[in-house]
Amino acid sequence: MLSEHLLFFFSALGAFNGLALALYLWFAAKTSLAQRALAVLILMVSVRTGKSVAFYFLPDTPALVMQAGLTACLLIGPSLYFFIRTSLSNSTALGRFELWHGSALAIIAISLNLLWPYADHARIWHGPIVTTGNLLWLVYLIVSTAVLVQQRHRLPAGTARMLLLAVTTGLWLIWLAYYTSGFTSYIVGALSFSFVLYLCGAVAWAWRQGQAPVEPYQDRRIPAAEAATELQALADLMTRERLYLDPSLTLARLSRRLGLPQARLSQLLNDNNGTSFKQYIAQLRIGETQRLLLEQPGQTLEAIAEAAGFQSLSTFYAAFKKANGCTPALFRERHLSRE
Template sequence: MDGTGPASYLLFFFAGLGVFNGAALAVYLLWRRPARPAQRWLAAVVLMLSLRTGKSVLFYFWPDISKLVLQVGLTACFFIGVCLIGFVRAWMDPERRQTRNDPVIALGLLVFAIAFGVAFPYTDHVRLWAGPVWASIQVCWLACLGAAAGLFLRASRHGCIDEAPGALTRTHVASVIVGVAVIWLAYATAGLTSYIVGALSFSLVLYLSTSLALAWRTPRPTAEPYRDRKIAQTDADAALRALQALMTDERLYKDAGLTLAKLAKRLNMPPARLSQLLNDNHKTAFKPYLAQIRVEAAKQLLRAQAAASMEEVAEASGFLSTSTFHRSFSKVEGTTPAAWRQAQLRLESGS
């Protein structure tokens, strides 16, 4: 070990403990139930960071470490950004409607990375790995960081977030992106400071994130505040009229990012009370109710605009994508939008 003073041992302990705790956290996230897709991707991000920083710790204190360790660490570094994008996309799409193939893509990249490492091992191609490969990985990591931040901002702007109980919040996801950015910056500027700073930054980010997560954690209520309290009929009628006005007059359903919280805010009522109103008076939850409203709007457009494409109808009805539009329409009407339109045209023509 380079250096035998107390400061050197303390540095090794702090950096090494961060690596160990990161690996332990990754295992915990993988085995924790219920295991959501975003949770698995987050485990992959933490694991890749642990491997990358573990390589840094070993190389800093034992410069003559096997080149295979360096190769594994740099390969893991390449996958930090890849897994970060997978994490943000999974958070945006908890039902895996558009991200089902993301693990397959990541597996393909892993096979490519392994094949490249076998064909060009670090031991025989030191200049290649220490030069172009390292630089390319840093650029790729930065590009993935930018892409992940862009996806996060778009999801936040349109309200495309997982609101299920126990799901990761917008704050959690932002913290992960910022933390990974801090670690990238530490490694990118290591030439101006010290190589071990990258590993130390991972430990610092890990401990700080864990502390903030525990500090911000608030106990969940055992029951919704309105569950056992019936809404007065006069209040329910007034709320339903206001809800109807928002949907028919203002056509609020056209907002693709409309959420229960947004709608409740427009109605000036707590989300739990709006949820109860829908369940008591429409016998349905918010998402099925909104899908029904949008499908009815789509049916009007399909009748009135025979030349409109399905993409145009979906967008005008408030659906995020044509696939969501087709799925919701088929679930409500029992047929596809195109088949429904054809049936309406035949009825109108009398054939």
Template structure:
């Protein structure tokens, strides 16, 4: 939506005679920025997937934009769009921005200063929220900042893009090293190593460490990092994340069975996940169900056992 807003400004700047409809498109995009930002934060926290009611934050504003755009087109109601509609758009944008900060706050306050680099996505989400708030301020105080509003929006979009690429490149560098074919572990030796690895993971419960990385696990085992990487990739045919997440999900399933009242955020943290969205994705990958559906299914089975 911010990109559409920038495109509108560019088109209008180079062709002032362009139809008024393009101005309506720009304001309509601004109206949707807030709701989309809020739903983006909900998705990051893993909440958007748990209830279809959250989709109303997208459906209702979209319907309003279409209906109002048809009933009150910009070229016939210029003063209305430049007056009350403009104020309403800014109010909705601000409300949703504040709501986004509110729902992110528990996650932000739980992250220690030295743990921030472990959650690249949180960096990106927080930057988007702060950047959106700054862009809102620039447009809201347009009488004083009109000369920087467009530049600020464009710079923000470019900055987010560059930062996202940079952080993910850094993340890729820290991932499992590529396997070397000429160092493949023989099958006769691999089974003993696999047994040792699985026994160590189960007894030490290292998978509960949200910051666990392949080099750290290799060091705990007294192995080299390439050796552990080879064993996982060539012999178990699994990535490091898949291997560890399997144990985390099994632990989460046990927790759900023993304490059905546990909140999803607590369940994710207790199972070694530092992101609720990562937990939801991993849980569904291994069980084909969301945690909520799995919890409900377990409760139904328990009820059938008690009341056959």
């Protein structure tokens, strides 16, 4: 009995927190398109969670509640897709594809509610509509994940990146919980609550850190002259302070040291330098190991890798061979034999 009360409390609390968070994200100051897409997504998950709580614990759940929850289930996958699309774009308005896509989904959802109200067609809702909703959710999850993988170089940095990946992972877990509800029905509400609670925590943390909870990728190209100046400043900083030798160096720390926003530095490296942050740092560390291999022929490879900022010998070997086409030992042997 106590476990059921706790499950009801946490599941209902998750749904309520989600509704509150969705309203906050929608009406907050300086709201971006991606942030409103996230608000819609959280709203759909919260309504779906609320329906599950009511259906499980209340014998006579109103038909309107059931209908709203099952309709929300149809829109969770598309909401995730729109959130990811808008997060990877700096557009302040929906494009033609998104407008047609969203309009078609809205028409389908409204038509289902008007033509087959739950009160008179409960069997249809719990049959083909639920099956279609779960399948649609899965299809959009797969497509959204593929978009993230394909455009991983455009992912925002910092809190926004963590939020984007966590939302996608959380929805995968919730879908799996619903899909296997015959075996895991007790954890569905808890998973939904954990998902919403994480979002609450992430948004609160971002707010305390002075960051936007959703930071869309800055797709505007940096002018060539500005990019050249900033890349030269980055190169001068690295030459002067050799920050890449620190194994714990992060994009956030480097951006602060350079005096650029983290998203701007990420874009500068990806778009104008053709490398990710990790690739850029790895190149500098490889250059350092090449110098040490020749200047310190008696030094061990482990010591050289550590001195150059590599955290492990295996990472050093893989990066070095990829850059030079040979192992560090062979590189040293070839160059020293010429001398």
